[in-house]
Amino acid sequence: MGEPALTNIPLSKIALDKQLRVARAALYPKEVVWVVAGLIAVVSLFHLLDLFYIFLTRPAKRGAISLRRIPLAVADVTRSFAFRWTISFGLSYTLNLAEVALTVAYISLLFVFALVNTTSTTGIKFEPHYFGNRAGAIAASQVPIIVALGTRNNIISWITGISYTKLSYVHRMMARVLCVMVWLHALGKIKSGTPLTLPLVRVGLISLSSLVLLCIVSIRPVRERAYQFFFIVHCVLALMFLIAAYFHLKDIQMAYYGILPAMILWGLDRFMHFARIVIFNFGYFKPTPLTSGDFDASVDVLSPQFIRITLHRPNHFRWVAGQCAYLSFPGVSSLPFEAHPFTISTTYNPDPSPSGNKLIFYARVRDGFTRKLRDRAAEGEKFRVFLDGPYDSPPALIGYSTSILIAGGSGIAFTLPLLIDLIGQARRGETTCRRVVFVWSIRESENMQWIRDSLSQCLHGLAPGLSVDVQLYITGKHIEELYPVDSIGEKIKFSGSYSDVLSVPGVSVGTGRPDLEALLGKEIQEASGPVSVNVCGGRSLAQAATKAVRYPRPMDILRGGNTVSFFADGSF
DSSP: OOOOOGGGSOHHHHHHHHHHHHHHHHHHHHHHHHHHHHHHHHHHHHHHHHHHHHHHOOOOOOOSOOGGGHHHHHHHHHHHHHHSOEEEETTTEEEEHHHHHHHHHHHHHHHHHHHTTOOOTTOOTTOHHHHHHHHHHHHHHHHHHHHHHHSSSOHHHHHHOOOHHHHHHHHHHHHHHHHHHHHHHHHHHHHTTOOTTSHHHHHHHHHHHHHHHHHHHTSHHHHHHOHHHHHHHHHHHHHHHHHHHHHHHTTSTHIIIIIHHHHHHHHHHHHHHHHHHHHHTGGGTSSSOTTGGGGOBEEEEEETTEEEEEEEEOTTOOOOTTOEEEEEOTTTSSSTTOOEEEEBOSOOOSSOBTTBEEEEEEEEOOTTHHHHHHHHHTTTOOBOOEEEEEEOOOOOOOSOSEEEEEEEGGGHHHHHHHHHHHHHHHHTTOOOOOEEEEEEEESSGGGGGGSHHHHHHHHTTOOTTOEEEEEEEEOOTTHHHHSOOSSTTOOOOOOGGGHHHHTSTTEEEEESOOOHHHHHHHHHHHOSSOEEEEEESOHHHHHHHHHHTOSOOHHHHHTTOOOEEEEESSOO
16 A cells, blocks of 8 residues: 555644654653663662672671572672673674673664654654654764763763773764664655755765764774774764764754764863873973973883883872873874873872882784884883873772782783782781782793782782782793693792792792683682682683683572672773
8 A cells, every 4th residue: 555645644644743753853862861871870879889798798608598698699690691601703702791782772772762653643654754853863862972981081981880991892882873873864864855965964974974984994803903093083083973963963952962962072081181191291391391301201122022111200190000091102103192001000109209100001012003112112212201091990809808810911011000909908907808819821931020020029028817829820832841840830940030029928830821710719619708800811811711700609609608700801
């Protein structure tokens, strides 16, 4: 049956259709925003409750089943299935079940609100005038949230406790769903006969084209293999999308609660970025920068694959263990505003030296910027560097009886400051932690000298009641020939520069990859209270650690067993 001719439809029905379309196009986007805001609020509430529980909990002994521990058992089962079971998509993507569920739920949310109640008063289902405008309005309402998730100064990360790297996935996922919604909006307008020659439509097509290209260049292979290309193109296309979308929507209300808030958020983020640059690098901006050289960075080539960056900053630059900072090297970078994130591997010192707090960064050498920096560092020069930070939300290791820190390669930059901070808290009597297990997997034994001084200093004079077990694993192919041992994990005898570390009680060196399943199982079983497992390294290391703690233990927890928190930094 064909659609009824417009001339045969009573004017009253045409007017009613328009009223319904306008009302629903104004109401439904707000409903979507409220649902997303509600989800953020729920996650923030659970994060707050989790912090309260960890901080207030007391060690429990295993015994009979206690119904009072049912909430803990339910939380353990939920965490295990939601965050520790993963699904692989090809060779590039691995998502946990929570990310999969969130993606499906978000797609369903937007499409349900875009397509529900789209039958006209004359009985035409999915009438283009209904879903066309509404899909565009819903898409515009999501832009501020997407921009907020992608900014460095991320309030959503702060209130939810979710790290910036994890929220980056949500940022990309929502942007791709947004792209589909904009296509749905365009389809509705085309089917309803909107002329493509209208200026309003032309700027809309520019906005859509920018968004499509943005989604294409943001896929993981492009980001990993050509990050600088991705970064530059991302900035240009995102700005084009926002400007074109503004002119597309400027004559209707959507520009004021869709695009303008996004521009304001982006502008505030940029303002805070430049303010941090000036405040934390003020020595470079003085009228007579006589001491600006004190702000310069020295770069040491530790091996062909790794470099160490050392610099000093004033005492007002403060950070917590595990946070990162963005470094910009104008003399090395291709662009003057090019900045790269590196984890700060030192801890904040409230009483620094006259030259300020020392910041050390370990970086793996890859093609591009880090390779150029390594080659220039071999010449022995110092570098002017602009620091911006700190950023990210590392795990709060409070209230745990046992903390397990696992790193591979340059992941030591994340776990080493956590170790130093925990030991410092124990000395000051500020922590309930009674045991720390520190595992570092490295390719060559020479890599141990990176942290030799830091380990020797922090392991000297441990606080009473604190046990620290440092396990170093050397995974080089021919290490067994160089340092023969009877079995994996047996202590190796070293001489020279390594004897300083190995002479400290609690430090052992083994060959091969660590058996994380056995190690974590033993520590969880023997812990006297909640356990925190934190991993930073390659994807395979994170997957091995995830697999070791993925199985729920509801019955053990009901009998007084320990709960386990798991954190993987930028692994998947």
